[in-house]
Amino acid sequence: MSTNRRAFGQMGYLAVAIVCVAILIFPLYWTVVSSLKTQMQLFSSHPSIIPQTPQWGIYANVFLQQWPHLITSLIVAFGSLILALLISVPAAYALAQFRTKAVPVFLLVLLIVQMIPGISLANALFIIFHKVHLLNNYFGLMLADTTYAVPFSVLILRAFMMSIPKELIEAAKVDGTGDTGAFIRVVLPIIKPALVTASLFSFLFTWSDFLFAVTMTTSTRIEPVTVAIYQYIGTYGSNWNQLMAFAVIASIPAAIFLIVSQRYITAGISSTGLKG
Amino acid sequence: MLSESSTPSRAFRMARYKRAWFLVPLAVYLLVMFGYPLYYSIVISFQHLNQITVIRGHAPFNGVVNYIAAWSGSGIWHIVANTIEFTVLSIIFQFVIGLLLALLFNRKFPANGFLRALILVPWLIPQLVSGTIFKWMFDSTDGIINEALLGLHIIHHPISWLLHPQSALIVIIITNIWIGIPFNMVLIYSGLKDVPQELYEAAQIDGAGKWKSFLHITVPSVRTVFAIVLMLGLIYTLKVFDIVMTLTGGGPENATQLLSTWSYTLSFTNFDFGQGAAIANGLIVIALCFTAVYLWFNKRALD
Numbered sequence: 001m002s003t004n005r006r007a008f009g010q011m012g013y014l015a016v017a018i019v020c021v022a023i024l025i026f027p028l029y030w031t032v033v034s035s036l037k038t039q040m041q042l043f044s045s046h047p048s049i050i051p052q053t054p055q056w057g058i059y060a061n062v063f064l065q066q067w068p069h070l071i072t073s074l075i076v077a078f079g080s081l082i083l084a085l086l087i088s089v090p091a092a093y094a095l096a097q098f099r100t101k102a103v104p105v106f107l108l109v110l111l112i113v114q115m116i117p118g119i120s121l122a123n124a125l126f127i128i129f130h131k132v133h134l135l136n137n138y139f140g141l142m143l144a145d146t147t148y149a150v151p152f153s154v155l156i157l158r159a160f161m162m163s164i165p166k167e168l169i170e171a172a173k174v175d176g177t178g179d180t181g182a183f184i185r186v187v188l189p190i191i192k193p194a195l196v197t198a199s200l201f202s203f204l205f206t207w208s209d210f211l212f213a214v215t216m217t218t219s220t221r222i223e224p225v226t227v228a229i230y231q232y233i234g235t236y237g238s239n240w241n242q243l244m245a246f247a248v249i250a251s252i253p254a255a256i257f258l259i260v261s262q263r264y265i266t267a268g269i270s271s272t273g274l275k276g
Numbered sequence: 277m278l279s280e281s282s283t284p285s286r287a288f289r290m291a292r293y294k295r296a297w298f299l300v301p302l303a304v305y306l307l308v309m310f311g312y313p314l315y316y317s318i319v320i321s322f323q324h325l326n327q328i329t330v331i332r333g334h335a336p337f338n339g340v341v342n343y344i345a346a347w348s349g350s351g352i353w354h355i356v357a358n359t360i361e362f363t364v365l366s367i368i369f370q371f372v373i374g375l376l377l378a379l380l381f382n383r384k385f386p387a388n389g390f391l392r393a394l395i396l397v398p399w400l401i402p403q404l405v406s407g408t409i410f411k412w413m414f415d416s417t418d419g420i421i422n423e424a425l426l427g428l429h430i431i432h433h434p435i436s437w438l439l440h441p442q443s444a445l446i447v448i449i450i451t452n453i454w455i456g457i458p459f460n461m462v463l464i465y466s467g468l469k470d471v472p473q474e475l476y477e478a479a480q481i482d483g484a485g486k487w488k489s490f491l492h493i494t495v496p497s498v499r500t501v502f503a504i505v506l507m508l509g510l511i512y513t514l515k516v517f518d519i520v521m522t523l524t525g526g527g528p529e530n531a532t533q534l535l536s537t538w539s540y541t542l543s544f545t546n547f548d549f550g551q552g553a554a555i556a557n558g559l560i561v562i563a564l565c566f567t568a569v570y571l572w573f574n575k576r577a578l579d
Contacts, residue, residue: 010383010384010385010386011385013380013383013384013385014385014386014387016380017380017381017385017387017388017391018391020377020380021391021394021395024394024395024398024454024457025394025395025397025398027398027406027409027410027413027454028397028398028401028409030409030412030413030420031409031412034412042418043417043418045423046423046427047418047420047423086301087301087302087305088302090297090298090299090301090302091298091299091301091302093298094295094298094299095299098295098298102299104578106299106302106303107578108571108578109306109310110306111567111571111578112564112567113306113310115511115563115564115566115567115570116310116314116560116563117514117515117536117556117559117560117563118515118517119515119517119536119537119539119540119556119559120314120317120539120556120557120559120560121310121313121314121317122540123317123320123539123543123549123552123553123556124313124314124316124317124320124553124556125313126543126544126549127316127320127325127330127549128312128313128316130330131333143309146305146309147309147310150302150305150309154302178294179294179295179298180294183298204400207402208401208402208403208404209402210402210403210404210517210518210521211517211518214521214544215540215544225402226402226404226405226518229404229405229408229522230404230521230522233408233411233522240412240415240418243408243412244409244412247405247408247409250401250402250405251400251401251402251405254397254400254401254402255397255400257400258393258396258397258400
């Protein structure tokens with residue numbers, strides 16, 4: 001009797017949850033549906049909730065038109081990801097393992113810089129980059145985008161490294177390899193999951209970035225996906241099916257990310273309390 | 277005796293020097309990418325910087341003129357009012373919906389994990405894309421919102437959502453709430469998971485109902501988490517930029533300008549980098565105040 005009632009209650013929760021999730025992800029569903037409709041179907045006064053004649057050709061069109069922007073975004077995202085890891089991995093090890101007065105100072109600074117609005121940085125960076133010729137430059141954009149990834153990566157990698165038993169590291173040091181040896185032979189292999197998380201987030205931060213992409217470029221030479229979509233709205237404002245197909249394509253990394261590592265995402269948010 | 281004691285201490289000192297190298301890249305990075313730009317942002321806020329002086333590379337000092345120009349007049353207070361309305365409404369709804377969802381998902385039911393993963397999607401896709409999606413949904417001629425409201429006979433003529441000052445701001449707020457729900461839900465959910473289960477069992481034995489346990493066990497246990505979520509929400513809402521740019525670009529007639537987009541407009545549209553910096557520095561001060569409150573609630577962040 002009571003197990004029956006519990007099972008019934010569970011089904012009730014499930015039903016409510018399904019309705020909530022359906023409402024929340026309806027905009028995404030609508031994006032996909034709209035991306036598969038013809039212009040005529042889009043303008044119909046009674047839009048159908050499912051696409052009757054899916055227009056896959058729209059995707060081919062958008063892809064053929066926009067692939068240079070996808071490549072640009074990939075280059076910038078991978079570049080800033082590598083830069084961010086090179087800086088944050090050793091620093092996270094030091095902040096997790098060393099007991100110096102510098103540790104809380106670094107943590108405070110990392111926390112504060114994460115709170116600074118991007119536009120406040122972009123303003124000054126524009127003038128600085130102009131002086132050192134880093135505007136309209138791949139390296140410049142990568143560098144600007146690392147401002148999202150570095151503080152986040154250091155904190156999440158450190159949180160993970162704190163959980164490595166001290167004895168393990170001490171044992172490696174006794175073998176005579178010192179910090180560097182212990183770091184390479186013991187720490188790096190253990191922190192692989194944290195490295196994956198930090199890399200995925202770093203990639204996604206840069207891929208999603210619009211602020212630096214639009215401020216650190218003044219020509220069309222380097223135009224990441226986000227800027228391309230923004231320009232597209234201005235130029236072909238009513239081609240909603242193509243625009244929605246473009247939106248879907250721009251969201252592919254997020255989808256892959258979610259499939260690969262849902263547990264990493266949740267861990268990432270709750271262990272550092274931070275979003276982009 | 278002496279040499280014996282000096283050897284380990286020298287080795288120790290050597291080890292310490294070597295250790296410092298692990299932190300050098302980060303220290304240099306923080307100075308170059310945050311320290312210097314922030315210092316420079318203060319410098320340019322006291323300069324007369326326009327297209328010509330930027331290119332020449334030498335801008336004249338003009339005292340506090342930028343601050344007075346940027347922060348006076350009715351225009352800026354309108355933008356401050358927008359920013360407050362946007363922030364407060366976004367946070368209230370994100371938080372309440374996030375809390376209700378967290379409470380729901382804190383129950384056991386089939387497919388819980390899968391459905392929770394789906395909720396994360398709006399948070400993972402680029403905000404510029406989210407803005408584009410909502411621009412289409414709220415489109416005045418063919419958007420699904422107007423079609424649905426017309427179909428249900430709630431309205432009789434399509435509404436030009438993004439062309440009216442008040443409704444445009446509402447659309448931006450709705451979009452931002454949609455983006456923020458997953459973040460609120462995940463943080464509150466993990467806070468709920470940390471509440472010791474024994475407390476609920478003890479309350480049940482004492483005959484406390486569900487509402488009473490929520491009020492007397494759940495709320496006090498997650499009070500810190502609530503405070504942290506709200507403070508982070510405040511700080512992140514101040515940063516919102518992308519969705520305004522796609523949905524309205526700050527228009528119509530600055531009706532949806534926020535401090536962030538206004539700073540951008542001053543610097544990158546009007547090419548008045550001094551005034552743009554004066555607004556940007558104000559934003560930093562506001563963000564730092566909230567950060568101080570956040571740290572007060574979350575002292576663990578520095579452990």
